[in-house]
Amino acid sequence: MPEQLPEQDGSITHGIRRRLLRFSNPKLSDYVWPLCEIRGSQPGPRLCISAGVHVNEVSAIEAAVRLQRLFDPQEMRGSVEIIPLINQPARFQYSEYVCPIDGRNINFSFPGKPDGSFTEALCDAVTTEWTRGAACYVDLHGGDLREQVAFFSIYQRTGDENFDAEARALAMCFDAEIVVGLPPKHMEQPGRPPTGFARERRFSIMSEAGSHGMVEHDAVEYHVGGVLNIARHIGVLPEARSQFARGRAPCDDYIWVDSPEDGEFHALVDPGCQVTKGQQLGTIYSLFGEPLAPVVAPVDGLMLWRMTHPTLKAGMATLAIAVEERQ
Numbered sequence: 096m097p098e099q100l101p102e103q104d105g106s107i108t109h110g111i112r113r114r115l116l117r118f119s120n121p122k123l124s125d126y127v128w129p130l131c132e133i134r135g136s137q138p139g140p141r142l143c144i145s146a147g148v149h150v151n152e153v154s155a156i157e158a159a160v161r162l163q164r165l166f167d168p169q170e171m172r173g174s175v176e177i178i179p180l181i182n183q184p185a186r187f188q189y190s191e192y193v194c195p196i197d198g199r200n201i202n203f204s205f206p207g208k209p210d211g212s213f214t215e216a217l218c219d220a221v222t223t224e225w226t227r228g229a230a231c232y233v234d235l236h237g238g239d240l241r242e243q244v245a246f247f248s249i250y251q252r253t254g255d256e257n258f259d260a261e262a263r264a265l266a267m268c269f270d271a272e273i274v275v276g277l278p279p280k281h282m283e284q285p286g287r288p289p290t291g292f293a294r295e296r297r298f299s300i301m302s303e304a305g306s307h308g309m310v311e312h313d314a315v316e317y318h319v320g321g322v323l324n325i326a327r328h329i330g331v332l333p334e335a336r337s338q339f340a341r342g343r344a345p346c347d348d349y350i351w352v353d354s355p356e357d358g359e360f361h362a363l364v365d366p367g368c369q370v371t372k373g374q375q376l377g378t379i380y381s382l383f384g385e386p387l388a389p390v391v392a393p394v395d396g397l398m399l400w401r402m403t404h405p406t407l408k409a410g411m412a413t414l415a416i417a418v419e420e421r422q
């Protein structure tokens with residue numbers, strides 16, 4: 096049980112250590128975070144991996160657990176650190192999207208603020224304390240209770256050509272259907288880890304796969320395989336890169352499509368599919384089964400995910416579309 100592990104700081108020279116991490120910010124002092132540290136016998140880059148920002152995205156959490164046994168300190172350079180469940184206050188509460196202490200979504204609060212709310216302090220601790228000096232931070236997601244997501248990865252574009260090329264190469268390490276480079280305007284506000292990190296020209300990648308709060312073999316394999324490829328890409332692992340089976344369609348925008356009415360959303364298209372501007376993607380029905388409004392694609396693109404529970408309020412997201420890069 097994690098509760099029996101030691102809480103201690105300092106580092107091992109090489110080998111594997113499991114411990115409970117306590118962050119220095121007193122706002123976070125009621126919680127500890129299970130951390131697996133794997134240090135190679137040779138010096139090299141540091142790779143940080145997490146899951147469980149959204150606690151029902153269990154394929155991602157399972158991948159972060161399995162990854163702890165897939166790095167051999169004798170065969171690797173540098174170090175790998177894994178926190179399999181970031182949203183500790185939500186554990187055993189199964190909260191969708193938010194941290195129950197302040198009701199905020201950790202995923203949209205990076206880089207965080209040390210003097211902000213619990214969520215903001217946690218994002219700051221992840222950004223400035225745990226992952227400080229890391230070559231890359233990878234956060235694994237996908238498949239909350241009411242959603243189905245495509246196999247996709249996310250990086251942040253900045254307008255700096257060299258940074259963007261490397262961020263994209265890291266995101267391309269995942270055997271994704273879709274690889275989304277978020278537009279630079281995302282950096283104007285708190286955002287996902289790739290966004291918060293890119294402000295400081297640091298690398299962070301997100302992977303998404305899974306559905307309905309279920310552990311799914313293909314989704315777990317997707318997350319695990321992508322992280323191992325990133326470890327190869329940055330030089331933690333020696334082996335050659337693996338082959339890719341999915342299309343890794345490069346995209347440069349991420350568009351949310353909201354429900355036009357309160358009602359029951361019945362989708363016509365699945366995640367991963369191509370959609371065209373003006374195409375009807377579904378219909379909002381009343382509880383009497385009467386059609387109230389169509390849900391229409393505002394752009395050409397590829398569907399990233401959709402909600403699977405039909406009941407949605409007007410203004411809630413029904414689905415999201417990634418816009419393909421134009422050559």
Ligand SMILES: [Zn+2]
Nearest residue numbers: 149152236237
């Ligand atoms: Zn998520």
